[in-house]
Amino acid sequence: MPPAHPSFIGDVPTPALIVDAAALGRNIARMAAFFAEGPCRLRPHVKAHKTPEIARRQLAGGSCVGLTCATVGEAEQVADFADDILIANELVGPGKCERAASLALRLRTRTGAEAPLTVAVDSDAGLQRLANAAGIGGVTIGVLIDVNVGQERCGVAPGTEALALARRAGETSGVRLRGVMGYEGHVQPIRARDERALRAEQAMMQLVATADLLRQYGLPCDVVSSGGTGTYDISGRFPGITEIQAGSYALMDTDYGEVGVPFEQAFWVLGTIVSCPAPERCVADCGHKSATKDHALPAVRGIPGARVTAFNDEHAVIALPAGAQVTIGDRVRLIPSHTDPTINLHDVFYVVDGDRVIDVWPIAARGYRHL
Amino acid sequence: MPPAHPSFIGDVPTPALIVDAAALGRNIARMAAFFAEGPCRLRPHVKAHKTPEIARRQLAGGSCVGLTCATVGEAEQVADFADDILIANELVGPGKCERAASLALRLRTRTGAEAPLTVAVDSDAGLQRLANAAGIGGVTIGVLIDVNVGQERCGVAPGTEALALARRAGETSGVRLRGVMGYEGHVQPIRARDERALRAEQAMMQLVATADLLRQYGLPCDVVSSGGTGTYDISGRFPGITEIQAGSYALMDTDYGEVGVPFEQAFWVLGTIVSCPAPERCVADCGHKSATKDHALPAVRGIPGARVTAFNDEHAVIALPAGAQVTIGDRVRLIPSHTDPTINLHDVFYVVDGDRVIDVWPIAARGYRHL
Helix, strand or coil: CCCCCCCEHHHCCCCEEEEEHHHHHHHHHHHHHHHCCCCCEECCEHHHCCCHHHHHHHHHCCCECCEEECCHHHHHHHCCCCCCEEECCCCCCCCHHHHHHHHHHHHHHHHCCCCCEEEEECCHHHHHHHHHHHHHHCCCEEEEEEECCCCCCCCECCCHHHHHHHHHHHCCCCEEEEEEEECCCCCCCCCCHHHHHHHHHHHHHHHHHHHHHHHHCCCCCCEEEECCCCCHHHHCCCCCCCEECCCHHHCCCHHHHHHCCCCCCCEEEEEEEEEEEECCEEEECCCCCCCCCCCCCCEEECCCCCEEEEECCCCEEEECCCCCCCCCCCEEEEECCCHHHHHCCCCEEEEEECCEEEEEEECCCCCCCCC | CCCCCCCEHHHCCCCEEEEEHHHHHHHHHHHHHHHHCCCCEECCEHHHCCCHHHHHHHHHCCCECCEEECCHHHHHHHCCCCCCEEECCCCCCCCHHHHHHHHHHHHHHHHCCCCCEEEEECCHHHHHHHHHHHHHHCCCEEEEEEECCCCCCCCECCCHHHHHHHHHHHCCCCEEEEEEECCCCCCCCCCCHHHHHHHHHHHHHHHHHHHHHHHHCCCCCCEEEECCCCCHHHHCCCCCCCEECCCHHHCCCHHHHHHCCCCCCCEEEEEEEEEEEECCEEEECCCCCCCCCCCCCCEEECCCCCEEEEECCCCEEEECCCCCCCCCCCEEEEECCCHHHHHCCCCEEEEEECCEEEEEEECCCCCCCCC
16 A cells, blocks of 8 residues: 655645755764753654654653643643653643543553653642642642743742642642652843853752752652753763753754754755746745644755745745746745744654655644543 | 533633623624725735634625635635635635635535635736636636735736736636736835825726726636725725725724724734732733734733733733722733734634623634634
8 A cells, every 4th residue: 555645855835844854863862862861851842843743753862751732732642652641831821730640540550650640839839720620530640830030930939838739739639749840941042151050050950959959858859850951961970850841852953953953954844836926035834724833944955055934824025145046846945943842733644765755654742632 | 402612701710811792793784884985895814713603603794706715724714604705815725715615516516606715816827726626626716916005015017027927827728817906015015194095095906907907808807806905995996906805904903904994803812810929910811822923012901000011921911000909810902913813823702792702613714714
């Protein structure tokens, strides 16, 4: 039987999301090698790609304690093969904690571990909702106290405020306190390595000091979770940090390319030139419904010197250098500036080895499937 | 049997896309009333909502000559009930023209019309691809010459360049020349009504003059298609324009709200407050994977004086006015700045009548389904 997808990249309808399987494998191997030495380990973030087949490869690559997810929907998509899942986010709202409890039961049944699902909490209200759902579901859900280490988003203040919530978590049935997390998201995009290191260390000092405080009060704190692709080698070597939640490293984008981390660009948006109305301009069929522009316009590959000048819903308007030979039907690659929301726009990855399409991977956790 | 969705908006999991059925109906009725007088008619654009149930209501609302689509995928989703479809875009790349030919056959079989599908062309290469596919498929596909009326995206130059392509289209078997189109996309967002009118009229003069030129040379030109929500009442009253491709009017966004067109905001993104870390700040679970920020950050409804200050992948960080009473679990509405790409992020609309959820509509044409 022929494969249920085009055999060659030239036959892939556009716009389409393409992943280079070999480059992805090298990125996964490079990150695994960094964390092979320990004591800090890797907990790859599923939110970046929402693709179970990529998460499987990250776990198989080694050095992982489990996976990180941003939503219960992502966790549901990896629960068949991940033995330890952290939802690094507050779960509030209709059905969220109940779905987490169902997921915890499913994981416990398969793995035998008592609390293989862990969820971040930063409030009594959130803690109680989670504990109630766990109680009704007859399961134990692990919790990490989410600490604000400078991003000014979610999280309790480091120190005594975190300690107070941790003590209440320690006394609440249905949940099991496992430690703390704090995401230094404000540090990830800093281009200058020295400043990035300084700011990351400031954040990690607050997180590790909070973990120490919990331990001084006799509270369990085996997990001190942090980090991202921009700080994996800073926060990941900071004494006391036990795991890093990096995600973008596997596929990369122009933004992290400018940060200068040592990973390859492993995916792109493939487009087709549909209009060549002037020598200095052509138009491709891959607009910002196929690649977000929240960080920057995407970069153009395949036409030297070309750049996107306007990025509409369905069109990329591309400025061409003098003498560029572009004709209708030519293909173009756009390198996205931001991995996560770009992948969230697509339903599948076309997996390539050179010009051959070797597989199609569903982006199973994209969107919001509640029904 | 209970409905396959929550009965009340309070039970809808978040983030979720909500549409107010009554407000949608009023917008559709208001636009239909404007075009009831003729001679210009309405051809609602499916790209804005990608939702067959909304397209059905637009056609049922009257004053329509058919529907506009941006992609062949959108056209496939409305082909069961739309009798005349314009794909107002160049179709190039693997499978596109072949799918258009299949669709033309499907429409012809159902409606009996010889060329119920029309596609924009702006090049000989595009024209030939379309004609070849039509020939192989044994169908006739209508074509409009896409004219650049100032947007500087796709389209041939007005006047003799458009005439030359139209003459070749008139001599090409498999296609039937129906007229011209030109989208004044650069005019839509202009806030000042006088300037918007001036610029739209400049664009329409070029389009109508091109249509007249075709007719002077004996070429058919029954269709002169243009316009959008920002110019429907300018281009739609310009002598010689036969149809307007407006889309956003049905649902609206903050951007068109600022333009000042007389339609109601009929949809929003529903979120849940998941974190209240400080009196002046709360965090909702609806980030820019649920509402794009390409035009502007979304506006907050439901908390007077509140505004989004940071809009991350999964989080809206909301600045609160002094004294705001917000607690974890509260709901918040985000009004998107841009209709089309926001809706493209979601799989379903929850349809509400006040606090009741009365239906769930699939956003059937979202994403890129090629397999």
